[in-house]
Amino acid sequence: MANPQKLMGMQIVTEEDYRRFVAEKQRVKIENVDVEIGRPWRIKEFGPPKDYKSEEFTVWSFPSRGDWATHSGNYRGNWSPYIPRNLITKYSKPGELVLDQMCGSGTTLVESKLLGRDVIGVDVNPDAIMVAQDRLSFDYNTLDRPRRVETRTFVGDARNLDLIGDEAVDLIATHPPYAGIISYSGKRILDDLSRLKLPAYIDAMRKVAAESYRVLKNNRYCGVLIGDTRKGRHYIPISLGVLQAFLSVGFILKEDIIKLQHKTMTTRQRWRGHSYDFYKIAHEHLYVFRKPALDEKTAPLKYSKKWW
Secondary structure (H helix, E strand, O other), X not given: OOOOOOOOOOEEEOHHHHHHHHHHOOEEEEOXXXXXXXXXXXXXXXXXXXXXXXXXXXXXXXXXXXXXXXXOOOOOOOOOOHHHHHHHHHHOOOOOEEEEOOOOOOHHHHHHHHOOOEEEEEEOOHHHHHHXXXXXXXXXXXXXXXXXXXXXXXXXXXXXXXXXXXXXXXXXXEOOOOOOOOOOOOOOOOOXXXXXXXXXXXXXXXXXXXXXXXXXXXXXXXXXXXXXXXXXOEEEOHHHHHHHHHHHOOOEEEEEEXXXXXXOOOOOOOOOOOOOOOOOOOEEEEEEEEOOOOOOOOHXXXXXXXXX
16 A cells, blocks of 8 residues: 655745845746746836725626736736735735635735735745745735734645644635646646646645635635636536545535636637637636534525535
8 A cells, every 4th residue: 555645845935035046037937938027117006906896796807917016927827916815805804814725826825915914925936936025025015004914934734734723724825727727837846736736736626625624714715716728629617626635624605606717828828710510618716615603503504515
């Protein structure tokens, strides 16, 4: 019988660690893209356009992905800042603690800082954490938010959040990599979930879900954005496996939000010509899960939780 895989523990990366890093390196490679870090930010706006309104319906569409503060689209696969902004404002309060355990370039972390929430960011890729630290390297204090926000970043595996206590987090907002679509670290990091084939990926996501459930406070929320893919011109519902993984550990499904995609010509879908025998995938699922309250009777919600 094979020994179970030993998962890496969390290792803190401080602002001082980042400063030492950028003193020697001014760029990191994410997938096949060089991402520049270490230069001072010239920030024009600290929030979305003035006509921005929070979402009210279960279909979200952001033709412009959002480029306020330090947000940038040069990190492939990162989510639009409109998504964590909506989750953070709806499901948490200023001063509470947000977690993104697959934080990538730090979009959730930046939005938490702007919105006055403490935040923990974790990623298996040390270079991603340096990008996240880079995008957190700005000052933002206003008269209505004099309190300094605490931001902490760690290199670590989302399946083993060993430095976070039970029921310590007020909100989880995360965008996992998709199985076998964008390999963020190539072959350098064995624990990178983006390297896994689908069965192993879903098994790993069950472990991610279990750790999410452990660290989240009772009666609080966990938002997960996940998409699907296609192979052999047939649909592969990755999102369905992730949904089942989170329900299997005890979460209850609060929302299934359809997030429209406006740039579908990615490396996984380089269509040629104009006529196909299938439809181009142009949406993702944003699942919002709730951890039941202590001693909550969930029988009335039996079809919103694991029922199979």
